[in-house]
Amino acid sequence: MKRHIPNAITCANLFSGCIGIVFAFKGDLQSAAYFVVLSGIFDFFDGMVARLLNVKSAIGKDLDSLADMVSFGFLPGVIMFQLFKLSDYSSDYLPYLGFFITVFSALRLAKFNNDERQTEDFIGLNTPMNTLFICSLPFIATDYPQVIGSTILLVAITAVTSFLLVSEIKIFSLKFSDLSWAKNKMKFIFLILSAILIAVLKFAAIPFVLVLYIALSFLHFKAKSTIQ
Numbered sequence: 001m002k003r004h005i006p007n008a009i010t011c012a013n014l015f016s017g018c019i020g021i022v023f024a025f026k027g028d029l030q031s032a033a034y035f036v037v038l039s040g041i042f043d044f045f046d047g048m049v050a051r052l053l054n055v056k057s058a059i060g061k062d063l064d065s066l067a068d069m070v071s072f073g074f075l076p077g078v079i080m081f082q083l084f085k086l087s088d089y090s091s092d093y094l095p096y097l098g099f100f101i102t103v104f105s106a107l108r109l110a111k112f113n114n115d116e117r118q119t120e121d122f123i124g125l126n127t128p129m130n131t132l133f134i135c136s137l138p139f140i141a142t143d144y145p146q147v148i149g150s151t152i153l154l155v156a157i158t159a160v161t162s163f164l165l166v167s168e169i170k171i172f173s174l175k176f177s178d179l180s181w182a183k184n185k186m187k188f189i190f191l192i193l194s195a196i197l198i199a200v201l202k203f204a205a206i207p208f209v210l211v212l213y214i215a216l217s218f219l220h221f222k223a224k225s226t227i228q
Helices: 002-026 029-053 058-086 094-114 127-143 151-166 181-227
Strands: none
Touching: 002 029, 002 058, 029 058, 029 127, 058 094, 058 127, 058 151, 094 127, 094 151, 127 151, 127 181
């Protein structure tokens, strides 16, 4: 029975992503964002539970990628599609550029599944973090509509995030093998600073969290290479 528990949590991730997609297509992008957060919670715990119960399986790995493709691939593409429709675009076809995020998320997940260099950390931005960033944009739009309403900015965001997904940039994973400060210093710093930013700025903090994540990852791997 216990071997089915992680897969059930993964299915909850998928289910939450499906509900988020429904809200996104309806134009309720903020509700969609909350279901992304819920999917992210399930995505974090399915792997943790699998390791605790020692019930890892090939099916679980594939199921996790399929669920992530919906929650962190298709869903952010729909959100970006809707943001393009709300912007100052002048073409009926331009909003479909948002689905480049979906395409590059699929490439990123396929690469992750077959790249032996990514057993402990990531090469390229992980899809959950990218999706959280995309989902923060509707919240930012409530205070800064003139910024998010810019088609040029949305095209730039789509291009940059798509590149980051399949780039060779090293990003540390937030999985902990132990809780020692020495081994996890950058992770703890990231989590503490992120918590402060989110407490103050809420969803609007996510772009800063993304920049912080990439910057600390750079410092982490630079320090690691120096020691080696």
